[in-house]
Amino acid sequence: MTAAREPSRVPVAEATGLSKRYGATVALHEARITVLPGETHALVGRNGAGKSTLVSLLTGLQKPDAGALAFHGEPAPAFGDTAAWRSRVACVHQRSTVLPDLTVTENVFLGRQSPSPLRPIRWRELHRRAGELLAAYGVDVDPTRRAGDLTVEQRQFVEIARALSLGSAFVILDEPTAKLDARGIERLFGKVRELRRQGVAFLFISHHLREVYELCDRVTVYRDARHVVTAPVSELGRSALVEAMTGEPESAAARNRTASVRTPGRALLSVDGLTLPGAYRDLSFTVRAGEVVGLAGSASSGAVRAGETVAGLHRAGSGRIEVAGRAVRGGDVPAALEAGIGLVPEDRHLQGLVTGRSVAENATLTVRGRLGPFGTVLPSRSREFTERMIEDLDIAAPGPGTPVAALSGGNQQKVVVARALATDPRVLVAIRPANGVDVRSKEFLLGRIGRAADEGGAALIVSDELDDLRVCDRVVVMFHGRVVAGFAGGWSDGQLVAAMEGMAGPREEER
Incomplete structure (x- = not known):
């Protein structure tokens, strides 16, 4: 976990003083985060803490009301310049963006089937590449198959393959394991570790704290639309992490939750x-x-x-x-x-x-x-x-x-x-x-x-x-x-x- 020990390197992504309101709702207030090259940085917080809003700002889908964003030390692209944003950040969104009526290949290479509008699409080559990308996760599906006919887990890997195929040095994974079983999670984590060794940085958003401790170098906690703490994962125990997320000590009941004693009937x-x-x-x-x-x-x-x-x-x-x-x-x-x-x-x-x-x-x-x-x-x-x-x-x-x-x-x-x-x-x-x-x-x-x-x-x-x-x-x-x-x-x-x-x-x- 060398990334957390080399803070002098130029961050792949840095947000400072970010604020965003939707009417009377404060979605983010002077929030900040810094992601270093080659690290997996966790972002955690209760629902409504501001995580999804941060993702929308980091990917250029929304424009902040205040604050600054930078990638590799350079200011973020102009709002609306989709191609420039895609070259800097890739994202697997919590809500699936796989289009069910398109094929697996069409979803993986959506919007970039050909390097030029004047050149014909080489479908055979795209099918081969899509199959290879998914095979890297142990997913064996026909690239010509309609995405709507896939299982939930298979669709999730189509989304992951699309994001990682963009070649960005910064990837946001927003609840990527929510639809995966244990084997799928293991395959994904293996790919993340492999890319991290190549210098790719990840922002990993998850409600599964076990995954944070298993995969991540550092963790940032948001609460009530504000930054609370950033620390190396190894220095922040589970109880302290939950307390930072909720603003109150983790209860013994939460740590030792078991089923109630019930007497079954008919x-x-x-x-x-x-x-x-x-x-x-x-x-x-x-x-x-x-x-x-x-x-x-x-x-x-x-x-x-x-x-x-x-x-x-x-x-x-x-x-x-x-x-x-x-x-x-x-x-x-x-x-x-x-x-x-x-x-x-x-x-x-x-x-x-x-x-x-x-x-x-x-x-x-x-x-x-x-x-x-x-x-x-x-x-x-x-x-x-x-x-x-x-x-x-x-x-x-x-x-x-x-x-x-x-x-x-x-x-x-x-x-x-x-x-x-x-x-x-x-x-x-x-x-x-x-x-x-x-x-x-x-x-x-x-x-x-x-x-x-x-x-x-x-x-x-x-x-x-x-x-x-x-x-x-x-x-x-x-x-x-x-x-x-x-x-x-x-x-x-x-x-x-x-x-x-x-x-x-x-x-x-x-x-």
Whole structure:
């Protein structure tokens, strides 16, 4: 980690005194950051701390109200000079910019298929280069394939390959691991370390503090739109880092969070012999009233597809799903909702939000029929209903009419969870529910999901994140489409990770 010990070198990127307002909202106030050649510099902070605003300024998407930006000691390009900004900084944005209707190759080389508008595009060469870029991450996909047909993880690597193929000496990675499993994260980190040895610098934004300590040289903390501290990672312990992010000491409860002691009742969700060709086969498990069950597995395990099938997004080839003893018609979202199944989807941007609509419109999509007579929606009922959910989920929004796109990532996720809970579901299926949210928001969301079980419902948390799974009463593990292990409470990290990686642990008896 030599980068942190050589501060005299000219920074690849430097921001000083940056301020940005959006109306009455202060998004950044005299913020600063310095990224040195060959270092991986972490930027952390709670949702709404100003991280996304900084990214928009560093990439030229927004213009600061005050302050200065420099790259390699030279002032930043003029606002609007897209080509000049791209030559100085590449970015993997938190929200996917992959265009689903274009091919993999078209996405990787978007806007630069040919060195000159007068020269024809050499598609065969571009397909070959795209395949090689993705192969470097162990991703084997046909470059001519439509991007919309890829998995979430594959789309993420298409985005990463596009950013790194630009050849910039400064790359911003904004929550790059949020959609990757353990193997994908390992491949990405290996590539980052390789490029860092070649002098490329990275700004790494993540809510996973373990990744910060594993990958990064230095860390900068923002809180309430302001710079709080910059320090070598090796000199800032986890408790001190969390305290800098939140402004208060890390609680013992946050450090030692475990599932509540619950007494399960009758089976609310029963999955029997479920098979979806190409994803999973002969899947069986139950979730009882008052119980939170984890369905754990990597991206290739089939766990996400299984959770989505329970919620009606896919029709299984065989098998049966029951809620409270009654069969649920497969591949039918309205039927799943009618049966009492709520869903927090994996990707809030693609599956969970209508970004052009308000908090109220998003949060009440599943309960429109309750907000007025004869299919109408009364504004007063919609507002009252949404205000209750804003209070219940602690959503930081000025009001129900606030555009959901104006919220931070954590508060957007709370809107998605609010909508899933709006129907008072018997069974809540939550797929990576704390994906891309800060430490405290994660704790709150997982606690709220647990409360649904405490109140007599059942919850199924589909995730490969250990923090998500710690709130579960028991965990069912999938590997390559099959259930390979089950754990009651008290499992160790090593046991669960080994099972998710195919080294099966003990099976618990079905209850």
